[in-house]
Amino acid sequence: MKKVVLILSILTVTLFGSQKSQLDEKIKSAIVKVYTVAKIPDFTMPWNSKIRRVNGSGAVIDGKRILTNAHVVANRTYIEIQKYGDRKRYIARVEAVSHQLDLALLRVRNEDEFFRGIEPLKLGKLPNIEQKVAVYGFPMGGDTLSVTKGIVSRIEHQRYVHCGEHFLAIQIDAAVNPGNSGGPAISNGKIVGVVMEGISKAQSISYLVPTMLVRHFLEDISDGKLDGVPSLGFLYQKMENPTLRKYYKIDENHTGILVDKTIYSSGLQGIIKNGDVLVSVDDHTIQNDGTVAFRKNEFTNFDYFVELHQIGESVKLGIYRDSKITSIDVNLTTVADNLQLLKNYEYDKQPRFLIYGGYLFAPLSRNLAAKVASSYTELLSYARKFVTKSKKEVVLLQRVLPDEINRGDYDFAYWPIEKINGKKFRDFDTFIQILLSLEDNYIVLENKLGTKVIIDIKEAKRRQKEILRKYNIEYPASFDILRKYKILE
Secondary structure, three states: HHHHHHHHHHHHHHHHHHHHHHHHHHHHHHEEEEEEEEEEOOOOOOOOEEEEEEEEEEEEEEOOOOOEHHHHHHEEEEEEEEOOOOOOEEEEEEEEEEEOEEEEEEEOHHHHHOOOOOOOOOOOOOOOOOOEEEEEHHHHHOOOOOOEEEEEEEEEEEEEOOOOEEEEEEEEEEOOOOOOOOOOEEEOEEEEEEEEEEEOOOOOOEEEHHHHHHHHHHHHHHHHHOOEEEOOOOEEOOOOHHHHHOOOOOOOOOOOOOEEEOOOOOOOOOOOOOEEEEEEOOOOOOOOOOEEEEEEEEEEHHHHHHHHOOOOEEEEEEEOOEEEEEEEEEEOOEEEOOOOOOOOOOOOOOOOEEEOOOOOEEEEOHHHHHHHHHOOOOHHHHHOEEOOOOOOOOOEEEEEEOOHHOOOOOOOOOEEOOOOOOEEEHHHHHHHHHHHOOOEEEEEEEEEOOOEEEHHHHHHHHHHHHEEEEHOOOOEEEEEHHHHOOOOO
């Protein structure tokens, strides 16, 4: 009897080992390496750019598509894909990209040849803490496929470096290095997350975009248009302080967050008001620290249940007002980028600018602020401000290209403009419209302190071509502005 049991045990181990090997090979065959050539704009001198080569990873999913990170293909000019076990590279293109969620979908030119023998990977569920994962990709240190293993150590909202917003992220302890970006983390044969970023000064701390957000992205683009992840659009205060709770007459049976202000462009205008207490979202209780339980004993930011929705859908909010709870349905119409005065990081487009008589004008972007904030710290204050009815964008006199007509103004740099010839303006387009329509002798620029920069219109037009030639600048504005305002005609 012992011999029979022993033989059966050996057969079981052999069969299991064979099945595991087949599964491993199936997974590996769906992993690809992404080669990107990117044109990186210089936001400090927006007429310039540089070429950079970027390598990342990806995974084949349903529909003959390749899932990867947005930052792997950002600012791309050319993309090639190499599949596991094949040295040939295939030309690819981006079908859809969400820089907000750091996700992208790629298509390969020769689909029939490329996908032959590849079984697409399926998306799994949100993993549990301590669940084992294997990270597949092509990181630095070699050319062949790498597989590293670890566990899920934490799940909560984190800042996504690529866009600057906060979304749910999965923290793992598997070794992740440059080149792993865009590759899948696999558990039980399915994708549970897409490798996104790591903390370089920490030991084995890396983050994944969870599959709930991958599914959100795929559903969002199913109509051929990317809308983004919705945001409620209000400022709030935690209610952990007992005196604050007492002041607003919140008893121990209720928890929530205090509404301080709704943003002008938010869909909450006229629906909730200052002093309301938001106690629930989609019937999930909001704690006094602004978190919700997304699973038993696991908490993250209350935005979690908002971010499960698509733009255009409704979310149910519980509001504590006048000592009673009111339930309201709110239509989700805005993304976070439409609420901020300083927009998220920009990709896949040329920085906007206009040169007029050696004076360089540009909107303040997060890309630009990140480059120069250490020297011009006052620009950081705009990161905490939101759009208003009269102000959607900050316009800068970014720098002055020295010439005989602008002597004495060389020190004006990254200078926020509040008025042009006494008129306030809403955004960069409005500023350009006013500037190009002026028929006075002078352009008068003014900051919030009343300091003025004066430009002689006639002299600026006379010297424009020579200034551009002298600084080897081909065009006086970004291409979108050239076309829209017919500047070269």
